[in-house]
Amino acid sequence: MKTSQSFRVHFVVRAYKAKNGKAPLYAAVTVNREKCLIGLKESVPIEMWDVDKGYPKGTRDQVKKLSTFLEEVRLKLGNCYKELQLKGKFIDTKSIKSLFLGEKEEAFTLNSLMSYHNETATSDLKWSTLKHYFVTQRYLKKFIEEHYKATDIYLRELNYKFVKDFEVFLRNHKPKDHQKPLNNNGVMKHIIRLKKMTNLALNLHWIDADPFATYKLKIQKVNREQLSEVELKAIEEKKFGIERLEMVRDMFVFCCYTGLSYVDVSNLEPEHIVMGADGDRWIRTCREKTLIPVIVPLLPKALAILDKYKDNERALYDGRVFPKISNQKVNSYLKEIADRCDIIKNVTFHIARHTFATTVTLSNGVPIETVSKILGHTKITTTQIYAKVVERKLKEDMKMLQSKLS
Template sequence: MKKKRCVKDSLLKNILIKEENRIYNILLSMENGDEPFTLENVKNRIKGTVEEKINPDFYYHFDGYFKIKFGLGELSDGTKYHYELFKKQLKEYKPKLFLNEINTKFIDDFVYYLKTEKNVGNSGIGTRLKCFSAVLNKFVVDELISYNPCKNVTRPKENKRDTFLNQADLKKIVTADLKMGNLTKGLEITRKLFLFSCYTGLRYSDVMNLKKENIVDNQKIKITMLKTKEEVTVYLNDYSLKILKTANLASKKDKDFVFERRENVSVNRDLKLIGMRAKIKKHLTFHVARHTFGSILAINKTPINLIKEFMGHKDIRVTQIYMNSDEETSKKVMNTVIF
């Protein structure tokens, strides 16, 4: 029987994490400021009897914010990944960044860098700006800065998530020739991950987090989704089982990952090449695989409540987004209607 968490224990843990982080920041600030580490100085700084100087380093405060948010369990592994990627790319653009350098122009320039140098699409840029704005909002609350310049930056319109593949498209991807020299292995891994998502509806984060222990009797997958923390059961079909056979599960331990590692950025870059090789004009991203799963189930007249269950949606209105069709399907429907 699972032990019930005590509310007081949770509150105490949160208070201790915050206090630990505050003391850590004080000590780090003293070290960076070459302040003598005497017992009296440390006691005075912790008690607040000495005015604390604000460290101007953005990344120093970002790490403190991130440590608290993740320590309190407010960030899922998927969200954690987005914050880490945001920091990584921001540091690549500006290795040393001070708080007083962050203004609307700086953010606009960073967005331009993401578009031109990193080939980040509108959805990715929107995610980076969302992370940036959340951090700066906290800095305003903590009185590190006076305002959040992200509020003056218009987020690009995200690509509509209504693209999905039909059976003919999937066959093209399965049979596409991906022999491209040293790119071949990465493309093959990405194709395998993408098709597995098409056949199971799992997000990229859940496919990459899938472990042998999540495969039950070679018949179904039971996994807690990283994004929603909801447990879902997905039944395996001939297509997904065929891919699992290539994963050599017999040689793996229960805690081992099923698939080879491949970064999300690399996967979406690979998918552009795979789309070209398969002669598919649709814009491929990993989310298209999940949309394909839901849409093909809908086309095959799967009850919407089952699609909702398989995809782990909390609200059926989210599932209805996947209940669309392409031009070919629409034509077939109209040709079979008797008026």
């Protein structure tokens, strides 16, 4: 870390604090125009002090003794500055004063950093995002317990080796609460959260060196799943005869035709359904994750599902469009739905959003800019991750090209 470029020590007395003709003596330390006063626990007769020179005047033995003391103070403060410089510490007047007075350096720990982050992030992050930091915190605690046989670690001990060892720990860890170990991108998510916290420590001057300075994240591109037109139709037309499956299917299909996420459709209220200038019904809401406004035209199949639930007692009781159900249950029921429809894909609720981006919109010629706006993305590149060119659209485009060439 870059150290300060200017350092100066001079001495002053505070005449307004004088008692019996003697004023208290201070060392004034300046670092890059920042100044602090250090009380030297000495007093000097006011008539003996040269205010302009900042030094005692006269030739008496008392003056010589005081001059020697001041030079010793100046030397000690200079040594404090050099010591901090040699250790690569952040140098300011506070750190010099603490070292000069023999105060213990505040030792920040990883637990204190994570607690500070989680307390201060509540205003910036939604709980759905913040809760993942608590998961990372639990993994870090387990890692420190196994690797260091301790419950905490000082931030100054964080380095490249710590980050690399934590990565290895995550890759080899076998969770007890679910069967599968973390995949590569799951590991990288925890590493990214740790990196965000160490960046916070750097900004707070709690650490001087970046543990991630030479570390390279290894994110693998994921082939995002979506339902084909045939698979979506199979789910739409399937008769389940079980209320819970029918309801989850309806919510899922509704999102396949609107692009809403699970949390957004769960929070959807009747007042979010508005009449557009064209006389048709639209959804006007904000994404829970990013608070970005979203305006979605309601397609006929989405409207049919909306009308089906307009008098649902459970939904009306909660002031929502659909009855409340947890994400965990939704994904569990979707696996049952996929099995009954002979779909071998791992169907989760988020696949509805992918299906809207690909099968429902882009494959039918909707411009990617429009899809991006409906999905609530701020960048087209984000939409491109969701939206693959599916096989049917590819064939149609090639047939169009063939007809033009012939």
